[in-house]
Amino acid sequence: MSLTSFDTVMRREEFIEGERHVHRAVVGFRTGSGNALVRNDGGVVSTLELFRRRAVPLLAAGRIERHRWLLAFWLLGGAAIGLFSLACAALGFNLIPAALVLLLVVIFLALFDSCISSVFFSVLAVGCLNFWFVGPLHTFIIGSRHDLATLIVFLLSSLFAACLIRLVHSLGVSEREQASLLDLTSDAVFVRDADDIITYWNRGAEELYGWSRHEAIGKVAHELLKTRFQVSLLEINDALRRSGRWEGELIRTTRTGRRISVSSRWSYRLNDRRNSVGTLECNTDISERKRTEDELNRSQAAYLAEAQKLSNTGSFGWNLSTGELFWSGETFRIFGVEEGATPSMALVLERTHPDDLAVVRDLLVKAHADRRDFRHEHRLLMPNGDVKHVRVVARCDFGSKNSPQFVGAVMDITAQKEAYAKLEKSEQRYRYLFDRMPIALWQLNASNLVAQFKQLRSEGVTDLDAYFDENPAFLRSCMEAMIFEEANERGVQMFGGRGADEFKGRSVVGTFEESSATFRRAMVSRYQRNTNFEEETKMVTLDGRIVDVLFTTARVGFSKDPDTSLVGVLDISARVEAERRLQQVQAEFAHAARLSVLGELTASIAHEINQPLAAIANAGAAGLRWINRPKPDLDEVRDSLTSMLHDAKRAAELIGRIRAMANGKPPERTQLDLDEVIQEALQFLRHEIQARSAIVTHEKSRQPLVIAGDRTQVHQVIVNLAINALQAPRPQQSNPQIVVRSGTSARNRAVFTIEDNGAGINPCHANRLFESFFTTKETGMGMGLRICKSIVEAHGGEITADTVSSIGGACFSVNLPIVPA
Numbered sequence: 001m002s003l004t005s006f007d008t009v010m011r012r013e014e015f016i017e018g019e020r021h022v023h024r025a026v027v028g029f030r031t032g033s034g035n036a037l038v039r040n041d042g043g044v045v046s047t048l049e050l051f052r053r054r055a056v057p058l059l060a061a062g063r064i065e066r067h068r069w070l071l072a073f074w075l076l077g078g079a080a081i082g083l084f085s086l087a088c089a090a091l092g093f094n095l096i097p098a099a100l101v102l103l104l105v106v107i108f109l110a111l112f113d114s115c116i117s118s119v120f121f122s123v124l125a126v127g128c129l130n131f132w133f134v135g136p137l138h139t140f141i142i143g144s145r146h147d148l149a150t151l152i153v154f155l156l157s158s159l160f161a162a163c164l165i166r167l168v169h170s171l172g173v174s175e176r177e178q179a180s181l182l183d184l185t186s187d188a189v190f191v192r193d194a195d196d197i198i199t200y201w202n203r204g205a206e207e208l209y210g211w212s213r214h215e216a217i218g219k220v221a222h223e224l225l226k227t228r229f230q231v232s233l234l235e236i237n238d239a240l241r242r243s244g245r246w247e248g249e250l251i252r253t254t255r256t257g258r259r260i261s262v263s264s265r266w267s268y269r270l271n272d273r274r275n276s277v278g279t280l281e282c283n284t285d286i287s288e289r290k291r292t293e294d295e296l297n298r299s300q301a302a303y304l305a306e307a308q309k310l311s312n313t314g315s316f317g318w319n320l321s322t323g324e325l326f327w328s329g330e331t332f333r334i335f336g337v338e339e340g341a342t343p344s345m346a347l348v349l350e351r352t353h354p355d356d357l358a359v360v361r362d363l364l365v366k367a368h369a370d371r372r373d374f375r376h377e378h379r380l381l382m383p384n385g386d387v388k389h390v391r392v393v394a395r396c397d398f399g400s401k402n403s404p405q406f407v408g409a410v411m412d413i414t415a416q417k418e419a420y421a422k423l424e425k426s427e428q429r430y431r432y433l434f435d436r437m438p439i440a441l442w443q444l445n446a447s448n449l450v451a452q453f454k455q456l457r458s459e460g461v462t463d464l465d466a467y468f469d470e471n472p473a474f475l476r477s478c479m480e481a482m483i484f485e486e487a488n489e490r491g492v493q494m495f496g497g498r499g500a501d502e503f504k505g506r507s508v509v510g511t512f513e514e515s516s517a518t519f520r521r522a523m524v525s526r527y528q529r530n531t532n533f534e535e536e537t538k539m540v541t542l543d544g545r546i547v548d549v550l551f552t553t554a555r556v557g558f559s560k561d562p563d564t565s566l567v568g569v570l571d572i573s574a575r576v577e578a579e580r581r582l583q584q585v586q587a588e589f590a591h592a593a594r595l596s597v598l599g600e601l602t603a604s605i606a607h608e609i610n611q612p613l614a615a616i617a618n619a620g621a622a623g624l625r626w627i628n629r630p631k632p633d634l635d636e637v638r639d640s641l642t643s644m645l646h647d648a649k650r651a652a653e654l655i656g657r658i659r660a661m662a663n664g665k666p667p668e669r670t671q672l673d674l675d676e677v678i679q680e681a682l683q684f685l686r687h688e689i690q691a692r693s694a695i696v697t698h699e700k701s702r703q704p705l706v707i708a709g710d711r712t713q714v715h716q717v718i719v720n721l722a723i724n725a726l727q728a729p730r731p732q733q734s735n736p737q738i739v740v741r742s743g744t745s746a747r748n749r750a751v752f753t754i755e756d757n758g759a760g761i762n763p764c765h766a767n768r769l770f771e772s773f774f775t776t777k778e779t780g781m782g783m784g785l786r787i788c789k790s791i792v793e794a795h796g797g798e799i800t801a802d803t804v805s806s807i808g809g810a811c812f813s814v815n816l817p818i819v820p821a
Contacts, residue, residue: 070117077109077121085128095133095147099154102129103161110162118162126155188262188283192221199278208262208285210255221281226253240268240279249286260287312412316343318394319405320368334390334412336382353379353387371396371404377413389417440491440549440569444508447563448481453527464527468520475516478523479509482565494571496543514538514546522553526565536572548576586790613651619644671819672714674705674750675742681718682740685726692726694736701742705750707816713791717799720784721754721812728758728809737807749797749815758809761801769801792816 084105088098102125110118130140134147142148188205190198201216209216209225216224222233228251229236239246246266253259262283269277308314314331318324325343332339335351345364352360356378367374373395380388394408461467468475484503492500495511512519518537525533534552541547550570623640626633675698682689682696689696707714725738734757742752761769770789792799797816805811 070113073113073117074120077117078124080109081105081121081125081128085125085132089132093133095129095150098133099129099150103154103158106158107161107165110165115163118165119159122155122158122162125158126151129154188285189281190216190221191278191280193278196221196279198224205283208254208260208283209252227251236266240266244268250283252283260285261290262286312415314410315408316394316410317405317407320371321404331410334388334410335380351380351382353381355379367394367396367406371398387414388412389414438490440494440571441488442484442491442503442567442569443486444565444567445483445485445563446481446565448483449478449526450563452477452481456527464524465520468524475520475523476509479512479519480507482508484508485564491569494547494569495539495541496545502542510542511539513540515551518551522551539569547571548573586787616644616648616651668710669708670711672707672709672711674707674752674816675700677711677714678718678740678742678752680711681715681722685719685722688723688726692736694726694738696722696738697740699739699741701744701750703744705742705744706819707750707795708819709795709816714795717788717791717814718752718754720788721814724784724812725754725756725758725810728756730758730809739807744818745815747815748818750818751813751815753811753813755805755807755811756809757805757807760805760808761803761810763803766801766803770799 081102084101085098088101093101106118106121106125109121127140130142130147130151131138134151135143142151185202186204186207188208189200189202190205191200193199198216198219198221201211201213203213205216206212211224221227230249230251236246236248244267246268248264250262250264251259252262263286265282267280269279308328308330312330312334314334315328316331317326319326323345325345325348327335327343329339331343332341335343335347337343337347341347348364349357349361360376360378363374363376375391375393377389377391380390382388389412391411391413392408393411394406396404397407398404456464456467484506487495487497487500487503489500492498492503495503497503508519515537518535521535522533532552532554534550537549537551538546539549539551548571550572552568552570554566554568619640623637623644626636626640678698682698685696688694722738722740726736728736730736737757739755740752741755742750745751770785775784789799792814795816797814799812799814802811802813
């Protein structure tokens with residue numbers, strides 16, 4: 001069957017539709033001397049440019065050549081018609097035979113040129129017949145109607161025959177052109193008739209399959225190519241009859257025996273009587289692409305298998321029509337089954353934990369009936385007794401109406417479940433600790449505070465303490481930004497609430513009403529990104545009470561400016577009260593110690609009081625003598641009275657200090673010259689020093705040492721330390737020696753030391769010297785050094801003891817803060 005008989009190759013448009021993969025653009029143009037083809041792969045623009053530059057000049061030249069050729073052809077054709085006319089006349093033919101001869105000549109000439117030439121030759125032949133064979137002869141006059149009708153019939157017959165010949169010639173040329181176009185494509189194109197016999201075979205088919213055109217035409221296509229169909233040929237023919245088109249992939253064998261994959265496109269054609277005309281088949285070699293796809297699929301499958309293994313996620317398919325299951329390798333591993341085994345619903349139910357079996361069975365039955373997507377978690381009981389938790393997610397695919405199936409994934413979430421259980425247990429433990437701890441715990445929302453701090457940092461604020469000084473109202477803004485979220489039972493009880501809900505949503509403004517300085521320091525600590533803050537302070541409860549507390553806060557993940565702070569508040573009211581009572585007891589002990597010291601210092605006190613009294617008496621006697629003279633000396637009397645007043649004032653101050661010490665009067669802080677206080681204390685001990693024949697040396701500081709303190713208590717410290725030094729045991733024939741030095745330390749504090757030449761301090765007793773009721777004296781109470789330590793620490797100082805002295809005994813050192821004079 002030729003291309004022409006195939007309904008002009010099923011029209012040019014259908015051929016182009018069947019040849020979507022033709023890779024060359026073909027532009028044809030016709031010249032006078034025949035047909036020419038210009039091939040170009042550069043697109044429409046370049047083709048038009050090529051036509052403009054090359055084809056147009058050729059056409060112009062062709063027109064000139066055609067005119068010359070046409071003139072010569074007409075002359076030769078006219079001469080041929082004239083010669084045949086003369087020959088017929090010479091042979092004695094009449095009009096009818098001569099017309100038949102000239103008709104054959106015109107038809108012959110029509111084969112070589114267009115219809116115009118055929119019309120020219122037809123008219124010329126009519127003229128020759130009229131001139132030679134229609135009477136009167138040798139004229140162009142037509143004598144009868146019969147001859148006129150004969151000439152008209154001849155003219156119409158010649159014109160019809162010429163047009164018919166030109167039409168047949170054009171169809172032949174079109175067939176050859178289309179055949180040449182099909183040879184230009186790299187795809188394999190061939191035509192099969194209704195019996196699958198090959199009737200056309202292009203050059204692409206020769207190159208792809210290896211058989212030449214003469215070897216292929218006339219053969220049964222599928223037998224020659226050993227075609228292997230992915231679907232049955234019956235289904236393909238049904239699709240062709242329904243739509244006239246079919247596309248798919250086929251596997252065929254070349255002449256060398258190599259099997260190749262082709263993408264095949266079939267176009268089916270029926271004639272007007274609904275009989276099969278044939279099938280146009282276009283094939284593209286996709287073997288290399290298939291190999292690449294197969295390698296890619298294998299690579300993707302390997303990646304997918306590795307990804308499933310890493311994520312503990314397997315895939316599965318469930319064909320609802322056949323009940324077949326398809327598992328990935330990871331699914332086999334999750335269910336603990338070897339990959340060679342055949343998966344089934346019975347195996348799934350066998351692995352399901354007995355406690356979850358009924359639920360899983362109902363789920364599968366419902367999924368099979370409803371064909372809806374499902375998601376479920378249940379447990380698997382493995383043969384070795386291990387329990388796995390799995391999550392199954394499936395989607396129903398209706399891609400094939402005859403065979404719907406579920407496609408899904410099964411995930412091993414055992415590790416997640418265990419981690420969640422541990423987390424839940426940890427949260428429960430935290431919740432229990434939070435609720436049952438014997439201290440008040442609060443959870444505060446600090447999101448607004450975090451926003452404010454971020455704003456300050458964006459403005460370049462680095463010193464929040466200085467910013468508070470410049471903006472006092474910002475402190476209250478920070479308090480309002482801290483909101484209660486939760487409070488434990490102890491927190492509710494401690495702060496007089498009726499329930500935890502009473503705290504939620506409240507700011508901490510009222511709570512820190514009595515301790516704004518503490519809150520300020522806590523905010524500075526947070527701004528500096530410290531993880532913890534702790535301080536003893538006072539807080540206000542919901543019912544208005546003020547309680548002493550130990551306030552502590554922890555910021556979780558502080559480096560990221562968290563929105564949550566955990567606050568702990570410990571009620572230390574009882575401890576503060578105990579400390580107050582202890583201080584009171586210590587004061588009472590100090591008072592008792594002072595009374596005991598008074599007993600030991602009675603002789604010295606009497607001596608001190610006797611001195612100003614004796615001076616007063618002497619001054620009075622002298623004054624009486626000066627005034628009893630015959631001529632009284634009033635100046636001397638005046639000096640005596642002034643001396644009496646001075647001594648009386650000194651005695652009164654001494655008695656006042658002794659009374660204050662005896663009555664336990666609260667101390668009065670004043671600015672004191674340390675060296676002056678030391679001299680006064682040593683004056684108290686003058687009688688004791690003389691009685692023990694002791695040598696006391698006082699090395700004063702080079703600059704005034706001004707401290708803030710109670711003169712009587714500082715006296716007591718110096719007297720106690722000096723008496724201990726005087727009473728310290730000494731080697732035989734060794735007189736007491738005491739050195740008192742005053743000066744400043746490296747920290748710019750006032751320091752005085754008292755050293756002796758006694759036996760020193762036993763190293764075993766060094767750590768217990770300042771404990772209450774510890775003493776090494778037979779008649780001691782063990783309160784002297786303890787009272788000294790309390791007094792020194794109350795004045796902001798420190799007292800230490802050293803077993804090494806510059807004169808061989810013990811050394812006690814006291815440092816006190818210096819204040820501006």
